[in-house]
Every structure is written in C-alpha cells, then in structure tokens.
Amino acid sequence: MxxxxxxxxxxxxxxxxxxxxxxxxxxxxxxxxxxxxxxxxxxxxxxxxxxxxxxxxxxxxxxxxxxxxxxxxxxxxxxxxxxxxxxxxxxxxxxxxxxxxxxxxxxxxxxxxxxxxxxxxxxxxxxxxxxxxxxxxxxxxxxxxxxxxxxxxxxxxxxxxxxxxxxxxxxxxxxxxxxxxxxxxxxxxxxxxxxxxxxxxxxxxxxxxxxxxxxxxxxxxxxxxxxxxxxxxxxxxxxxxxxxxxxxxxxxxxxxxxxxxxxxxxxxxxxxxNVLKIEELYKVCLKKLSDISSSRLLKQVFECFFKTPILNSRKIERETGLSNTSVNRMLDKLVENNIVFADSKKRGNVYYFYDLIELL
Missing domain, CATH: 1.10.3290.10 (Fido-like domain)
Incomplete structure (x- = not known):
C-alpha cells in the first residue's frame, strides 16, 4: 500500500x-x-x-x-x-x-x-x-x-x-x-x-x-x-x-x-x-386556485406542497393546524382539478405534486 x-x-x-x-x-x-x-x-x-x-x-x-x-x-x-x-x-x-x-x-x-x-x-x-x-x-x-x-x-x-x-x-x-x-x-x-x-x-x-x-x-x-x-x-x-x-x-x-x-x-x-420556472408554476397554480374557490384553506393546503411535493393528510394537518375534515376536503378539490394526484389507496392516501417534482 x-x-x-x-x-x-x-x-x-x-x-x-x-x-x-x-x-x-x-x-x-x-x-x-x-x-x-x-x-x-x-x-x-x-x-x-x-x-x-x-x-x-x-x-x-x-x-x-x-x-x-x-x-x-x-x-x-x-x-x-x-x-x-x-x-x-x-x-x-x-x-x-x-x-x-x-x-x-x-x-x-x-x-x-x-x-x-x-x-x-x-x-x-x-x-x-x-x-x-x-x-x-x-x-x-x-x-x-x-x-x-x-x-x-x-x-x-x-x-x-x-x-x-x-x-x-x-x-x-x-x-x-x-x-x-x-x-x-x-x-x-x-x-x-x-x-x-x-x-x-x-x-x-x-x-x-x-x-x-x-x-x-x-x-x-x-x-x-x-x-x-x-x-x-x-x-x-x-x-x-x-x-x-x-x-x-x-x-x-x-x-x-x-x-x-x-x-x-x-x-x-x-x-x-429552476427558480424562475418554480415561480411561474406558483403563479399559474394560484390563478387556478382562485378560479376553483375563494377559500383561504385551499391555498393554505396547496402551499404545503411547495415545501414538500409529496405529502399525506397527517403531515398537512400538522403543518397547517387544520382539522382532518378540512384538509381532506381541500385535498379532494386539488385532486379533482388535477393539481395534485393521489395514489390508489383507499385509506392513508399519499398525494403527489408532479409539476414541482419535475422542476426540482
């Protein structure tokens, strides 16, 4: 050696x-x-x-x-x-x-x-x-x-x-x-x-x-x-x-x-x-959210995905302090409008914000 x-x-x-x-x-x-x-x-x-x-x-x-x-x-x-x-x-x-x-x-x-x-x-x-x-x-x-x-x-x-x-x-x-x-x-x-x-x-x-x-x-x-x-x-x-x-x-x-x-x-x-593309994505998504609902809860839940683009409802509850019912209702809206996507589990879904994952 x-x-x-x-x-x-x-x-x-x-x-x-x-x-x-x-x-x-x-x-x-x-x-x-x-x-x-x-x-x-x-x-x-x-x-x-x-x-x-x-x-x-x-x-x-x-x-x-x-x-x-x-x-x-x-x-x-x-x-x-x-x-x-x-x-x-x-x-x-x-x-x-x-x-x-x-x-x-x-x-x-x-x-x-x-x-x-x-x-x-x-x-x-x-x-x-x-x-x-x-x-x-x-x-x-x-x-x-x-x-x-x-x-x-x-x-x-x-x-x-x-x-x-x-x-x-x-x-x-x-x-x-x-x-x-x-x-x-x-x-x-x-x-x-x-x-x-x-x-x-x-x-x-x-x-x-x-x-x-x-x-x-x-x-x-x-x-x-x-x-x-x-x-x-x-x-x-x-x-x-x-x-x-x-x-x-x-x-x-x-x-x-x-x-x-x-x-x-x-x-x-x-x-x-990447930062410029992420900024643009954020603006596009906010516009889409405003067309869906005026609820501040929807924006609050959505912004959790900009911190971590793969989440479950428990982590969002801890992050926002919102109830399980409120979080799941907002998640349903995000899924319905193809902003985030859920896996196929019946319980304990994991949600994916693919547009952001692609930019990271």
Whole structure:
C-alpha cells in the first residue's frame, strides 16, 4: 500500500495558485453566483422549496457514495416518515446535518470542531449504511480511498495522529481566510484540503460537500447555504476524483480550481432557471386556485406542497393546524382539478405534486 500522504497546512496551497489560469472561470462563476442569489432572494422558492432541495442534494451526494435512492422515492418516504430504508435514511440525515450546520453558523457565527463532529454524528446516526462505529469523532486509524471497480487503492490520507492539527488549521482558515483570493477560490481549496485530510472513518465526501455552501453562507457570498453542487459533481464524478488526486500528486491546484469554478457556474445556471420556472408554476397554480374557490384553506393546503411535493393528510394537518375534515376536503378539490394526484389507496392516501417534482 502507498505511504500515508504528508499534508501541509492549507496556507501552503496558495503559494502554487496562479489566478491568471482560471481568471475567466472566476469572473463567470462570481457573476453567476450573484445573479442566482438575487433571483433566489426575491423568489417564492427562497423558503418554500428548500426542504425538497435539501433532500435532492442528499440524494445526489449519497448517490456518489453508492446509495441508489431516487428523488421521488426519497421524498415519498420522508413524507411517510418511513425509516426502514437505509438509503433514504442517509438522504434524510444529510439534509438534517446541513440544516444543523446552517443553524449553528447563525447561532455561533463561526465553524468549530464541535460543529463538524455533530454534523458527522447526525449524518451517520440511526439505520444507515456505515463502515465504522467511530461516529461524531475524528478517525483514530488509517483509512484509504480505492477505485470502486478495481479496488485499487488510489489515495492514502495522512496518518490519524495528524488529523486534529490539520483540522484545527483548516477550521481556523474557514473562520478567517487569510488569503487574497475570492471566496469561491478559497472554498475550492477548503474542499480539497478537507477531502485530503479525510478526517472521518466514513462520510468524508458528504461532509466535505456540505461545507461548500456553509462556508459561502458564513462569508455572506450567499444569503442562505443553498448552493447545491452534488448533482453537477456527480455527473463528472471520475473527473472530480482525478482532479482532487492530481493536486496531491502533481500540485495541480490551478486545474482543480478551474474545474471547481466551472461546476459552480453550471449549477448556478441550472438553479437560476429552476427558480424562475418554480415561480411561474406558483403563479399559474394560484390563478387556478382562485378560479376553483375563494377559500383561504385551499391555498393554505396547496402551499404545503411547495415545501414538500409529496405529502399525506397527517403531515398537512400538522403543518397547517387544520382539522382532518378540512384538509381532506381541500385535498379532494386539488385532486379533482388535477393539481395534485393521489395514489390508489383507499385509506392513508399519499398525494403527489408532479409539476414541482419535475422542476426540482
């Protein structure tokens, strides 16, 4: 097996960075991020769709680690509070850990070891796939990364004894980035450094991807930590892994940063378009609702589907405080008018808002 990698503190990376090699990508991604942020800030999707977006990010991030759940099945089982499926539990935990990180930064204002360890504990809690009992703590043994198919070892992270000092250095940098680079460059370096340290026995990829929007949120580059990159990264998964490895073997920081900025640009374009389409869908549906009924209860029940597009009546009752009778009467109206669709069960129907699912 290879020797464990001898990682340097994060500041050493900036000695090798030449921004002229990725200047165009940096300009494009910075401007695209600002446009996406502005569109999101004034949109109905700013709050209403974020539960679903957290689930979607969890699906794509967990899929990179080998889980096979789809967005629709994950949304369905989250709605039904079904905890029997390990893949879906991983998705649910991913969303919960990301929300915890956001709430921690709002409350405390900076990253800490406590925050990262708790995010890890949440991610691997309960009935999920995991390869270790070391949950909510840094690893104490050597780990390694191997090719999924050939099982060839492709990277051996630093020895366990170096994990805490390297993570202390990384956390200090995340709290006070001592570099002259833009924060999109800083976060590209932060992500690579975290994945190189590989501080946990399991779950490193997912925690590392959570830290991207959380860092940009802390630095006020985005109003909320809703820059979800796992979908775009997953489409170029093997390129992503090779770019990370090339930094370790060839000091290829500029190539990695250029790739990372391209991912940010692509995903901002996609989400900007999605937000605008979701806004338009909301307006069309409100017009349809007003033609059906003037009841505020109908709008109240319908808006629950903009938070989670797959629901049952019990969850809507809890969300709205309405009676079972009122909720079911409004659901019947939504079904009759082909806005949401019910499954074929006689009792305990699950309702699907397919128009929104298609846009997520």
């Amino acid at each position: 290879q020797e464990p990698f001898k990682a340097k503190n994060i500041e050493a990376a900036f000695e090798s960075i030449d921004k002229t090699t990725f200047f165009d990508e940096l300009v494009d991604s910075v401007s695209r991020l600002k446009v996406y942020g502005a569109v999101l800030q004034r949109s109905i999707a700013r709050e209403s769709c974020m539960t679903s977006m957290y689930v979607k990010e969890g699906v794509y991030s967990s899929r990179m680690e080998g889980t096979k759940s789809s967005l629709e099945s994950s949304l369905e089982k989250v709605a039904l509070e079904d905890e029997s499926d390990k893949d879906v539990n991983e998705v649910r935990n991913y969303a919960a850990a990301t929300r915890y990180g956001r709430e921690y930064l709002i409350r405390v204002g900076e990253f800490s070891e406590e925050m990262l360890l708790e995010m890890h504990r949440i991610l691997l809690s309960g009935n999920v796939h995991k390869t270790t009992d070391q949950v909510g703590c840094y690893r104490t043994e050597q780990n390694f990364i191997q090719n999924e198919k050939s099982k060839e070892v492709t990277f051996v992270p630093p020895e366990a004894k170096y994990v805490k000092p390297l993570m202390d250095n990384l956390i200090a940098f995340m709290n006070k980035p001592e570099s002259s680079e833009r924060n999109l460059v800083n976060v590209a370096v932060i992500h690579e450094q975290f994945e190189t340290i590989h501080p946990f026995a399991d779950g490193n990829g997912r925690v590392g991807r959570m830290l991207i929007p959380l860092f940009l949120f802390k630095e006020r580059e985005i109003e909320r930590p809703w820059l979800f990159l796992s979908e775009a990264i997953g489409k170029e998964k093997f390129r992503y892994y090779k770019m990370l490895n090339d930094v370790r073997t060839n000091n290829a920081w500029n190539e990695w940063i250029k790739f990372f900025l391209g991912i940010v640009d692509k995903q901002c374009v996609k989400y900007e378009q």
